Amino acid sequence: MSISTLSVVIPAYNEEAAIQECLDRIFEQIDHIDEVIVVDNNSTDATAAIVAAAQHREPKVRLVKEVAQGCAPARSTGMNSATGDIVARIDVDTKINEDWAANIKSFFSRHSDRYAAATGTCTCYDLPFQGLFASLQRKMNAKNEAKLERGESIAAPGLFGSNMAILKTAWEDIKSALHDGEDVHEDTDLSLTLQSEGLSCAMVPGMEASISGRRYLSPVGSYWRYVLRGPRTLALHGKRLSAALGTFAVAATAMPFYLLMWVPFRAWDPERESFSLGRLFAGAERRPQPRAHV
Structure with missing residues (x-):
């Protein structure tokens, strides 16, 4: 072919x-x-x-x-x-x-x-x-x-x-x-x-x-709901054990990483490639998330 x-x-x-x-x-x-x-x-x-x-x-x-x-x-x-x-x-x-x-x-x-x-x-x-x-x-x-x-x-x-x-x-x-x-x-x-x-x-x-990486700049509740889609998708395909392990991974790794990076990710200025407290307090740019048009 x-x-x-x-x-x-x-x-x-x-x-x-x-x-x-x-x-x-x-x-x-x-x-x-x-x-x-x-x-x-x-x-x-x-x-x-x-x-x-x-x-x-x-x-x-x-x-x-x-x-x-x-x-x-x-x-x-x-x-x-x-x-x-x-x-x-x-x-x-x-x-x-x-x-x-x-x-x-x-x-x-x-x-x-x-x-x-x-x-x-x-x-x-x-x-x-x-x-x-x-x-x-x-x-x-x-x-x-x-x-x-x-x-x-x-x-x-x-x-x-x-x-x-x-x-x-x-x-x-x-x-x-x-x-x-x-x-x-x-x-x-x-x-x-x-x-x-x-x-x-x-x-x-x-x-x-x-x-x-704008997904990481979303509010904590939005990010939590987003990462839980992974285990839900596994469950839809009948992979119950993988879904349970995935939920644990979200709680044990994905969310702690999100919280650990909360300050540095929001303080980062990608144009200047440096950290800025001004960006941290100004808040993240609000653009639609690219893969969740809902």
């Missing part, structure tokens, strides 16, 4: 502040991308107008609408609309690395018989302390590159919704089994559904990206 075309899906809800930069980064790689689908999920700001203007600059851009509120239905509408052999999906605040699109196409052209989906590593461009994470990820990607050359597995435990790709044929096979509820992690749901069908995901070197 020939795998040669790539669609990129971008769900968007009230993203006028970031959508143009997102598209500009895509346009830098447009020679390797066959269509760009922005899904307007009931935006009340200028998001749709900005995308419409971008269509005059680049005819590969398509603007579609989804009235059912939520990241999962918006994602699904984009995936269903895509015509590429491969369908990548990012968030508006995802900053893809150089050659991201070319590397996705190259990977699937060689390994689509073994892997149905792919994901890449991510760091947060607007949070402190990212150097260590980036270093660890570079080492992991180098190891995966060597494994690929040796024909060894680079299977990933799941997909990261801000930076992923899936074969369109695999999407068609599993989409009817997905959940669109607001209380699930749509990428975890997709990953578990692929696994249940015996389809593998890969952690692909060269598919790196950086994302916003």
